[in-house]
Amino acid sequence: KTFWGWNDIWLHPDFRAWNIEEYLPRVTCPVLALQGEDDEYGTPAQVEAIRRQAAGEVEVLMLADCRHSPHKDQPQATLESMAGFIERIS
Numbered sequence: 001k002t003f004w005g006w007n008d009i010w011l012h013p014d015f016r017a018w019n020i021e022e023y024l025p026r027v028t029c030p031v032l033a034l035q036g037e038d039d040e041y042g043t044p045a046q047v048e049a050i051r052r053q054a055a056g057e058v059e060v061l062m063l064a065d066c067r068h069s070p071h072k073d074q075p076q077a078t079l080e081s082m083a084g085f086i087e088r089i090s
Contacts, residue, residue, distance in 0.1 A: 021049055021053060024049070024050060024053035024054045024055075025053060025054070025055050026055065027054040027055055027056055028055045028056045029056050030056055030057045030058075030059070030085075030089040031050065031054055031056060031057070031058045031059070032059050032061065032081065032082065032085040033047045033050045033051065033058055033059070033060045033061070034061050034063070034070055034078065034081060034082070035047050035061075035062055035063070035066075035070070036062070036063050036065075036066030036067045036068060036069075036070050036073060036074070037062045037063060037064050037065075037066060038065070038066060038067045039066070039067055039068045040067055040068055041068050042068065044062065047060055047062070048060075057089075059085060059088075061081050063077055063078070063081075
């Protein structure tokens with residue numbers, strides 16, 4: 001039931017044009033934009049849009065040999081990058 005709720009939202013016609021770009025200039029906190037190079041749902045252009053449009057500092061990390069779930073595909077690299085990011089912004 002939970003899956004179909006999530007699935008139905010993404011496939012609903014009203015959601016087709018949903019885009020976060022109009023909200024990015026309001027993001028003032030530091031951001032770690034972490035994505036797998038082989039992400040089947042996200043693109044490098046989406047990550048670059050975050051870097052370009054967010055008002056705060058944006059650090060981008062594209063993980064090799066990684067798809068849509070970095071915490072599963074590259075758990076150690078994900079943990080290390082997140083820990084390093086948190087340390088740098090603290």
